[in-house]
Amino acid sequence: MTHVSPELTLVIPLVGAVIIALLGRWPNAREAVTLACAAALLLAVGSLFPAVLEHGARPAWRGPEVLPGLGLVLEVEPLGLIYAGVAALLWLPNSLYSIGYMRGHHETNQTRFFACFALSIASAMGIAFSGNLFTLFVFYEALSLATFPLVTHHGTEKAQRAGRLYVGFLFGTSMVLMLLAIVWTWTLTGTVDFRAGGILGDVSPGLTAVLFGLFMLGSGKAAVMPFHFWLPSAMVAPTPVSALLHAVAVVKAGVFVVLKVSVYVFGVDTVASGVHHEWLLYLAAATILIASIVAMTKDDLKARLAYSTVGQLSYIVLGAALGNSLGVAGGGLHIAMHAFGKITLFFCAGAIYVAAHKTKVSELTGLGRRMPFTMLAFAVGALSIIGLPPLGGAWSKWYLGLATLEAGHAGLLVVLLISSLLNVAYLLPIPLKAFFLSPPAGDGAHGGADEGIHEAPLPCLIALGLTALGSVALFFWPDLLLRLVTEVAPLGS
């Protein structure tokens, strides 16, 4: 079976970014390049799946060494393939959507937007396929940098403040905590490579616990409270950026790091054997509940979705911290499941904004008559986030639930279930009120207040339709994902 070399997955979006930047004056050509790159990347990443799954290959690439024995190394392994697959797969609809959104909304600096977007994807690929902690860190930071101009896209005071928080929290956690942990690991073990079963075998339990804390909190993109504030504030960015943050690349990078580090640096068994990992369980549980409760109080649609993400991410952190392979499996699945669900929700939020210029939940009542397709997709996404069958979110909840019981933490299962109920409470009313209640009365002269609102531009609709279908498809065909996660964490163990 032929497959591409892993560095090609970085080269495609990188080259794409350069061409996009050069084609700034010809928007159609520029967008064509974006779509072509997205398609090419999808093919490239796609070609890696059979190689890894059928043939057990671990395609690798060794870059320059920065220090003796410390260099850029890419190595394809199943967990990374999930993340890379999600990012590559969602780049295409997200690009399509961005085109509709950015044009429909007459945004400025579109060239910068698309170029930075491509750079972000390249960074995500680097994170996904990183073969050691150093490479992971490099691309993790690259992702923060590449997304920074996207977050501050509008350049307003609010956007700049968001940018400051974004940088402060992401760099603050990664540069201080994560890097400290990486260097510490290096001084203790002499290596930063990812290895099945972990590399910290000889380190004392106390130090292991310290490192665990540093790594887990150092991954600020995972938005575990209280390191989550950047996420809601980053909502000032255009909606495709929010989709990128919440679904395609950024927050997924955070939880991916959490998962990857616990599997390949600590080792699942080490996490389980340490007594010092439990605080993370409780922190994640608290994050899940508090984020949901806060989400209910938010009337701003994107803020509500943002807090929803904060809660959902902690599902994955929980999975990583439970210290059994079921948890890893659940977490790995949830990366993909949440991505599809949440990107749909954001696409819908953006579509509503483009079409109706509405941002508040309370303004959406009755909008279902004007934008039935969007609202239907929203409902699908919401149900997937809640974790109801037949939508993808059900499977990750299934495995996470099993993991909590297997680890002897029935209380955490209760947390997960309560969270589902809370999700129902803050997500479902949005489409339901849109469909089943009447819009607030207009000013009389023009009939309803929603007069003249139509569905968003076609590219947006296609994109959100695709991702909503993806959520459904993930319920019926999760096998590929499951094979990947079980490759990482055999369920028999």
Next chain:
Amino acid sequence: MSLLATGLFNLLNYWVYVSLMMIGLYAVIAKTNLVKKVIGLSLFQTGIFIFYISMGVVSGATTPITWTDAERLRLGLSRVEVAPERAAAALAAVEEDGLDAARAALGPLAPADAARLDELLARPYTNPLPHVLILTAIVVSVSTMAVALAIVMEIKAAYGTIESDEIVTAELETARAARS
């Protein structure tokens, strides 16, 4: 008392150098006139020169010129009462066998003379190196003064004053004007 006196007088050179340095630093810190600051700096450096110079001094030592034993003996003999033949024999002996042999050849002397001669023969010379060094340092110091005073002149030309507080006021006003 005696301890204090010893401390005071035996280390007198250190006290002098430290005092000079402190006075100089005080001027640098406290004076607003830039020239006075420069003078303070100069005093400070002068203190260091004294330190170096006093460091090379050995009480009772000779000048740091290279003497042969014979030359030294000849100098010593010129300072004491001694018979000329014994002096000649000693000078001959020193050429052959060194100072100890010469001292033996000289024979007994008056106690005062003997002590004086022994002292003269044993006296070390002062170390010339610090003095050489300090010559260089003085050159450096002078250059520093020159540059400093040149800058002060330029400051006077640019600001019309060499009082540091007035310069600050002028700058503040410029800044305020630029802002408004």
Next chain:
Amino acid sequence: MTLTPQVPALVVLVPLLAGVVIGLVRHAGLAWLLASLASVTTFALTLALAARVQAEGVVIYAMGGWAAPTGIELRVDALNALVLALVAGMAAVIVPTSRASVAREVPADRHDQFYALVLLCVAGMLGVTATGDAFNLYVLIEISSLTAYALVALGRSRDRRALTASFQYLIMGSIGASFLLVGLGYLFLATGTLNMADMAVRLADLHGSTTVRTGVAFVIVGLSLKMALFPVHQWMADAYTYAPTSVTALMASTATKVGVYITIRFVYTIFGHELSFVIMPTDAFLLAFACLAIVVGSLQAIRQHDVRRLLAYSSVAQIGYLVLGLALGSALGLSGTLVHLLNHALVKGALFLAVGAVVYRQGGATMHELTGIARRMPLTAAAIAVGGLGLIGVPLTGGFVSKWYLVAGALEAGLWPVAVVVLVGSLLAVAYVLRLLQVVYFGEPGTVAPEPAGEAPASFWAPALLLLLGSVALGVSGQLTGGLIAAAAGALAGGAP
């Protein structure tokens, strides 16, 4: 007669003599030409010397044929070969390309003086680096310093505050040099020699008498002043802000580095591990102020409106990193210092050149004038961006490698709070760099700021980008500098008892 054996002396003599000669030609163009030639030649010589050191080990050159300890010797090993190449290299890049900015910033009748002073300054620094004699070191320091005071003062035609900055620099520099002189006096008193190698041998036998300890204290404090280590760093911020652009670029990338080099030399070679770290608490002293320098310098940089001042305060912080590494007293720490020394020289030189380009086009370098320049001056902006990332120590720049070594060194020594300080420092660097980049790239000119003119001449951005290329090469190729650095660090740390 072959010149090969004379190379160590020529490294110092070529710029020195060239400086004197240039002082005599009263022609700006010719002065520039000669200065360029001399600096490039010197660089070539340092490279040749470095190659020789690598081949033969320590190269010793007795001045005038007088053998040490009586005579003055130049003594070049892996460590100062590196610093020599760095200083000469920076000069070779900055001097030939400085013509446009000098023409703009220095009065026409002073151009010959300018180039003469620059070469003398470089000669002084090279001499400081190469010499094996302690007193000679003091004299050469003063040569480089005196010329530097004058060079800073030359910035007065653009801003009269250059004069006051220069004056302050002079006072502080002289006090620092004087402290060094006093310290050397005590050491001489105790050992009776001024030859560094000789002194090291004798100090080891003295086990830290009061005299020795006093000498060490004066030397360390004097060097702290010269390095602009916090809290005696204030002169540097002013001097770098108001000096002519190319002077700032040259000094920022070399002067403090030479200061750090001398400190390494004293602490490791002359005092030795026992005197520095066991008898005297030099490590604690330097570590404490290094950490403070990192934090306070970065915080002050965040506040600045004038970009040159921002960069100057960033230098205060970066010197903190350099000192921190050498104070760790381990091979890891020292490697960190050396990589950082190279990287920071390259990056800061490049940044000041790029800022110089902005000054050249916009007439100033406040945030106001930098607003949105990325549209019209993309290459300059790119240099600022890459340089900024280098300051942060983003991976794949040399800064990351040094940061890695420093953190690892601190952790190895069990000083995790120090490691945290290093990391927090780079976080603060993110704060001021991103603020700068945001203005440069996303600022909207026209409403709040003057519309930028076109791109600056290539003589600004080309050398800047060249230097940054060096920084990136340092970051991606462990092999490039690894050999030299490892040799230097190993020799120093391994030489400790």
Next chain:
Amino acid sequence: MISGLNPGFLLMAGALLIPLLPRLLRQGWLVALPLLSAAQLLTLDRGDRGEVTLAGVTLHTLFVDDLSFTFALVFHLALLLGSIFALKVEDATQHVSAVLYGGAAIAACLARDLVTLFICWEVVAVASAFLIWAQRTPRAYQTGMRYLAWQILSGLLLLAGILALVVERGGPAKLTGPLVFEALPLDGAAGWLILLAFGIKAAFPALHTWLSDAYPEATPTGAVFLSGFTSKLAVYALARAFAGQEVLVYVGAAMAIFPIFFAVIENDLRRVLAYSLINQVGFMVVGVGIGGLGVSGAAAHAFAHVIYKGLLFMSTGAVLFRTGTADANQLGGLYRTMPFTAVCCMIGAASISAFPLFSGFAAKSLIMVAVAEDHRPGVWFLLLFAAAGVFHHAGIKVPFFAFFGHDSGKRPPEAPWNMCLAMGLAAALCIGIGCYPPVLYAILPGPITADYAVYTAAHVITQLQLLLFSALAFCVLMLSGRYPPELTSTNLDVDWLWRRPGRVVWRELTGPIAANFGRLQALLLEGLPAAVSRAVMRPLRVDGLAARFWAMRTSVLVTVVLLLAYLLVGAVHAAR
């Protein structure tokens, strides 16, 4: 037809086509779909098929035995009748959700394993809620949300139970086959959780409020579907997993009794029917709890109940459709213009009251016999009382207040033909089963045989006595004016507990979290940076212009201090 295909899946897939079809085609499809699906069901052999692996979980999606066949068949009937009844509804949402709902219920009945059951369970929950929301009023919206919350809670408990079961059995790795849905012991968390999940859907006492709360708020046609599936699915699930569990007998008895009181004082006729539904399900639960013949009785009763309860909801739905209200105090005398509906309603009432020759009698007597044979006189009497009660409110009150009673003056036209057709078919079935029970008995699970004699003199006489005395009581009360008046009122049920104090508790719990969270955010994002700025940044301002000479002065001083400090520390250090 297609071997191994669960007919429920056919329905669910077919439901998705509905919104795409033009009106006429859609109506045809709505009728054809249940028929198609039923045909599929009838061709299926008994046994275990339809193996699928989803996400590493083995599912056996199809299992036909007597129990599942009975329920699947009656669900098909219910769906068909409901679809005919709702044929003229223009709102595609209702059609889609109704067919999805029915399909999922059927699929759940025919599921072999617990995971398939869970999946269908959740689809049932969500799809059914749309029948309430489709009323498109704020009140219905709120009710629907409450309804959904309960349904989802049930699903989550089921999920938790299943997960616990998996872990109890050694984790997913040990689980090679499907997680078979069969009798579950009540000896661990898993069993109780699953029982609780079923209990919510079966409207166990205190868990029942969603039912009486939601059904009256559904659309006129929606209530018909709602009455058909959810609680009967729960009965099926209980019968499959917990047949013979003692606890169910008492729970069932309680369920049969308590709704009577609420039903009597209730004004909204559809709510009256909802309470009677709980009461009827109580009979079934008792049957399940007894096991053996009881399970057969429960299945039979469920079968009959789906039809007659559907019929009752259809008739009240028709009234609601024509008059816009189902409140007893606003109705009355409608027999004049809606005679067919009135007759059908009475047939339904007779069935629910278990008049001989009507389906209720044929089914309920099985349960009564089972109780008696199990020697539970207390329960038997309770059920007898409950039977009297149900006749009282569902058998008499509903038809009386709607079609007779005081004349409301309303003269609505007869229900549309499709509604009449549906009601007619249902009524025919009620009578058919009642007159010829062996048709029903033939398909029932358990020890019952088709020649079971239901019309024994003892059965008939007991029942008739009961009914007549009950009717007498009603008449006496009505004539003496002591019958609770029909008023618009809100009955206090246990849902008050979670509507009032529950809301307060929730507010007290989450309010501080949300508020303190905001405070924390302000502190972290604004207060802290400002404080740091004050504490750290302001003193750093010494580098201003004014500070230059001051700075030089300090620099020199600092230098001296540094020197002294270093000397001192060095001396101390060396002395140590």
